[in-house]
Amino acid sequence: CSSRNRHHSSPASEVPSPAEMEPDRPIGYGAFGVVWSVTDPRDGRKVALKKMPNVFQNLVSCKRVFRELRMLCFFKHDNVLSALDILQPPQIDCFEEIYVITELMQSDLHKVIVSPQPLTTDHIKVFLYQILRGLKYLHSAGILHRDIKPGNLLVNSNCLLKICDFGLARVEEPDQSRHMTQEVVTQYYRAPEVLMGSRHYGSAIDVWSVGCIFAELLGRRILFQAQSPIQQLDLITDLLGTPPLSAMASACEGARAHILRGPHKPPSLSVLYMLSDGATHEAVHLLCRMLVFDPAKRISGGDALSHPYLDEGRLRYHTCMCQCCYSVPSGRVYTRDFEPPADRNFSHSYDNSLLSVWQGKELIHHFITEHQQGKRVPLCINPQSAAFKTFIR
Template sequence: MQQDQRKKNSTEMDFFSEYGDANRYKIQEVIGKGSYGVVCSAIDTHTGEKVAIKKIHDIFEHISDAARILREIKLLRLLRHPDIVEIKHIMLPPSRRDFKDIYVVFELMESDLHQVIKANDDLTREHYQFFLYQLLRALKYIHTANVYHRDLKPKNILANANCKLKICDFGLARVAFNDTPSTIFWTDYVATRWYRAPELCGSFFSKYTPAIDIWSIGCIFAEVLTGKPLFPGKNVVHQLDLMTDLLGTPSLDTISLVRNDKARRYLTSMRKKQPVPLAQKFPNADPLALRLLERLLAFDPKDRPTAEEALADPYFKGLARVEREPSCQPITKMEFEFERRRVTKEDVRELIFREILEYHPQLLKDYLNGTERTNFLYPSAVDQFRKQFAHLEENGGKSGPVIPLERKHASLPRYVQVYNCAFKLNPYQRTTESCFLQGPAHCRGSIQQKSQRH
């Protein structure tokens, strides 16, 4: 039976290789599958890089999903940073006006922070510091672009075995423009409760600031330290109980910032709780790490540091360096003008097509000059990809590990390659500054042995 399965897998692998995008990409295996489509790992034959090719099908079935995809591919084009996942390429559809699917090529990451935390119970203090530094460095860049991520959690942070992290999944992100108030008003905040700032508890209709992302980073860092979620609330009330059990009951002024009436009344009527010293909750942690964590988890958003302020914390002494912590130019209104008006399905289709052309410079030039063709008949191998991905969907993606989709919306980056269920970092390795100076490839060679254990 096993021999038959291996033979079937081998046949499918041959099929993938033979009928993949012969012009550029050599398909390796299926690494994810869900209601959105299929993800395959592949080799970019032009560069030799490993990539992940994601097909998202029927993107215009629901205009809200199409707008989310448009927002995400636009943001990932504008936010180019070493600690943010990168879109390498988007395949050109055969027709400008009739396409339904898109094929997005990402850099391939091996796992995500959720898997890293789950599989590694012997991470070092150097790992903790390096992880938090990368996350705050990315957040500084994102926030200086006037972007709020709004859905930071371990599963939205991709990871490699060399300890490199990259933030992904910008489907819920929003841009705050300079002419808007310092607090922003959006109505579809649906991020995971466990990492949601207290001012948002129970509210899907809130005003808030970039401090919501800082709170999420604090929750993630605490989870890295202990291996368990910090505030795994079963509902809003339980969530508030867990927060106040650790942080103590907030002041009445702070409670007034909570938008949800029920949550605000619950906090007001709550018995007085004293904060638990973080050294008691995290007895083996670096005291400097706990001082920073206490700042990140301030109940009042005004008391949380900005990402830039957090990077200047003494915890990062010897690692932080301003010249490699870039800011981003604020994103202009023109890029997200579609968010300010009611758009039709065809409007969004045209805007997504315009984003795809960013990865095809000559065709973009023709488009801007008004000389582009409606149909593209040159060999792009998109038809081959369509057949291939259809085959993968029909066969359940059995040539590789199948990872279930957790979100119903069609967000772009997910899922990533997990080579085995126990994704391990080397527990004897520590990160060094050379990871930043010479990049992740050099990091593997520069990581030093801590001890020799059997």
């Protein structure tokens, strides 16, 4: 990055010496881009730089990227990753990719789970509390994440957690006649209604994913690890039992027939107690409320936060980790609302008005330019730097 500032320079005291600055490096790759750890030249702080390439290949890609960009700028929550800045775009004729700066986190929950690091019950409660706290915020804004998995839950060494990667996120569709894609959620964390081809689904799919992650935190292994979507469905019914017909009302004919022609399976939820010593009665009770086959009977993210299992996680988070409470000489001052919802719904009114890629390019270019108004000195890419040449490779 380079700072576009012709008149001012940052105080030398704000910029660390070269010995203190780690080299820029890639820290993550996804379906829709690459993330690098870089240094913000304005203050010397390490941040994450996400490159969104090939934005304007087609209208679908254009809409998806614009939706994710607007979401990152909309979010204002401690447990949801948001945009700190967006790099200044070039002239519109040369505008092909977008660079977003976010907070740099140290790791993700997948790396923690597969590591030899011990995970205590306190760790699990604090992690789960933050996941559900962030999820309540997203759902209250009308947003479905649609790809909740351990790799999309960023964590720091102090156990602070943020939900990230909104490439598959979209606004919840209240019209049940509107068809929604089934190409969502990594298979191991995919809800039964999606596996069974339901044309419409809601926020319950994210809660199912959190339930799978909860079990994975307890057992240090993936709960439903199958080779195919059909086998995935079979593993779920092995645990939960054969669902009643009412729970398969929205399933496609093929999936319903597959369930009905198989042998009747009784539930075997007692095996959840064998996940680990941390699988107490309270833990398994909450887990069973999340892993319900029928999405209409599955607990919501907001209601899950009220479960007694999370009381200790809430206390620990707000006693020493959150930014919404603070300490004074006489003691701790706690916020009035521990799990605040979004202050408004996320708007997606532009979706149907975008009719061409060029129109989308103009709209995104204008959005970024407008977003930078009144902000700090804007940043842009220096294409001559060695770091950029490595970055684009």
